[in-house]
Amino acid sequence: MIAGVSDLTVRYAAATALDGVSLHVADGEMVALIGPNGAGKSTLVNALCGLLRPASGTIAVRGDLALVPEGRHLFPSLSVDDNLRLGAWRRRRRDTSHIYGLLPGLVKLRDRPAGRLSGGEQQMVALGRALMARPSLLVIDEMSLGLAPKIVDDLAAHLRERNTVDGLAVLLIEQNARLALELCARAYVLEAGRVVAEGPSAQLASSPEVAAAYLGLEA
């Protein structure tokens, strides 16, 4: 196991956003987390990344974890290259050249302020920034939101490549459940702060409830 939470409860003031959630990602595994708006997906991500203190439960992270946050959250006035450098803030070496090798689309954007890029370009930078940490687990919150299908395919291809080439583990939070279940071998379904289903993606996709709620198929 590379990271996991068990029996995690997170509250915002009085409201309970996560209620006893357990989830884990094994070494080199790609795991999807799907669920409706407000289910608590981002809350889980933030707690896992240490950005939010849980009310109870345990969080275990082995190895380095990097986050592509929901809404991308680039540093708008800084150049693409500076955004990438800051991705390696925890590391001593902050050389960005290997990222341009992995994501060649970023080469021509190198000196542009990140705030002036298109949504798709920004998501690519956000992915590059996270990869700069040389993580063993990459957490992506809402990869495809608001992006054109072409870019989404690109991003998915990059993820698959990092997973097969470097053994990068991925926790993918995704509105597009079809894409998520296709990309990841295993998945969790979160609703109203609880895990309501989990298992191999193929098995979840064939369950009538999941298919009806998330794949737009008749139950």
Added chain:
Amino acid sequence: MAALVQYLITGIGVGCAYALLGSGLVVIYRVTRVVNFAQGSFAVLAALTVTTLLAAGLPHGLAEVSAVLLAAAIGLLTGLVATGRPGTTPQSALIVTLGLGVFAYAVEILFWGDQPRSFPGLPGTVAGVQSHYLLIAAVTAVVLAATALLFARTDLGRALTATAEDPYAARAVGIDVRRMGLLAFVVGGALGGLAGVLITPVQQVTFDSDVALVVNGFSAAILGNLTRPGLTLAGGLLLGVVQALVGGYGSTSYQTEVALVLMLAVLIVRAGSTRAETA
């Protein structure tokens, strides 16, 4: 003519102090979103400290540098008190800095009394200009350039900017945003202290000199939206020169008012032009 040149020189000297102080405000505001009203106190405390250190026999240079370092430490303390508790809003931190500024009065009067003080600056003249004014301009140029380079060319500067622009994302990449905020207060304290140390040989300091300094430094910084160091420098120099001219040809009692009205005019003109841009 000779008088005009002298006013310009005086104005630039004072303007440099405003620019340094204003840049300190900008650094702190950019990183923490806190408007630090204790900024003028850093200058006054540093200046008064120099008078004491010189009287105690410390040589020039060492006394001034020590006072600037003390101001940096006071900046750190201010940051700790104003923003140390997690969840403090920039608005309540602003009120705390205001309170700390008033508290500084008590400390200053206790240790140094309420009479004006000064100490000698760099003696002599170069080409008819008092050397100390040249020193002020040179030190200001070097220090502000170094500050600009820190932000533009170092990873630490990038991290400070990142903290200012998106604290959440900064935390996500592992930047300790609280530490960055405190560092900004240290830099702001040093810049404020430097302003006081440089200006006092040509303009006496009293415990309440911080008001004029912070009002003018703030005006200079506002010209740059509290975020643009280059415009802050321009604003500081403009204020200093206009005040020197008003004081020289008119009355010293209206110096600050005239400068502030001018600054207001600049802001109104600029607000008009940005509206035209966005319309």
